[in-house]
Amino acid sequence: MKAELIESKISRQNILNNEYAINEIQKTFEFNHIEFEGKLRLLKEEVASFFEIDIRTVERYIEKYNNELIENGYEILRGQRLKDFIELYNSHGTDIDVGTIPKRTSVLGVFDFKSFLNLAMLLTDSENAKVVRQIILDITIDTLNKKVGGSTKYINQRDEDFLDSWFNSDLCRKEFTNALKNYVEGGKSKYGIYTNKIYTSIFKEKADEYREILKLSEKDKIRDTMYSEVLDIISSFEIGLAEEIEKKFNAKGSRISFIELNKIFEEFANQKALKPFIKKARNKMASRDYEFRDALHIKLQDYITPVSTEDYERFLGEKSKELLARLEENKEVLKRLKDMEE
Secondary structure, three states: OOOOOOOOOOHHHHHHOHHHHHHHHHHHOOOOOEEOOOOOEEHHHHHHHHHHHHHHHHHHHHHHHHHHHHHHHOOOHHHHHHHHHHHHHHHHHHOOOOOOOOOOOEEEEEEEEHHHHHHEEEEEEHHHHHHHHHHHOOOOOHHHHHOOOOOOHHHHHHHOOOOHHHHHHHHHHHHHHHHHHHEEOOOHHHHHHHHHHHHHHHHHHOOOHHHHHHOOOOOOHHHHHOOOOOOOOOHHHHHHHHHHHHHHHHOOOOOOHHHHHHHHHOOOOOOOOHHHHHHHHHHHHHHHHHOOOOOOOOOHHHHHOOOOOOHHHHHHOOOOOHHOOOOOOOHHHHEEEEHHHH
């Protein structure tokens, strides 16, 4: 939500995809409205009256932002659905004096609550729309804070897939560091150097850059903040690279140099098979951090898209749980893993 709602479609869509926030926002509005097919419905005249603008202004915005408004619930009623709506509307009426809808009407544009909010985010010439935008932002931020207990640093851990990715990442990391230790020349600096090369290849940032963007402290472990998709591609990268390092060592019969490792790295990093997974990891990191953590990865800004409704459920819904709860549920698995290593 860094960008102004009027200017950023991504910011608008992030809010409109957040059903938890939309439900809370709707509670603050009182419309004498029509409920049709389970949704609040408003005519263009009613919307114009609320925002204190001319109906021609509403129509102008509908024309200009037609695809976006339709995507978020504005629709044209026709046929039997229109007949049913007209009958319901004419028997119900609202507090806005727009009269009855003629039965001979062949098409009718109607807003639902999401498309009403969508229009409020777009209108530049309405003081009431400005008030609505502030309500939207306040409630959206408040809803997120309540869901995550005021901190989004570890919101990634609320994903039910996180724990498996986390375990797997640790195992793959050990294979990679063991390969560096046993098969590559040089001292301890090589671990940081090649970890940064992996991070840069996947999400274009070194560890320190990532830490700064998320405002992590020195005691925060970077991988504890990463989404499962990012951990999965890092794991694939590390375990695959470890295998290539071992192959080179066996073929050479001695430790390999940084020059030789760099060549192995470049060949491995440029595999076409990795590209779709890297693209997905960049998209998930950039988009989710922009929305949930209010963190902008400058080098990944071209990968930012609206967060899906499914992602809001994934990180804020009933299935999402804190890591400690997941660890408690999986303590027997942890115990077995520990026993395997001893």
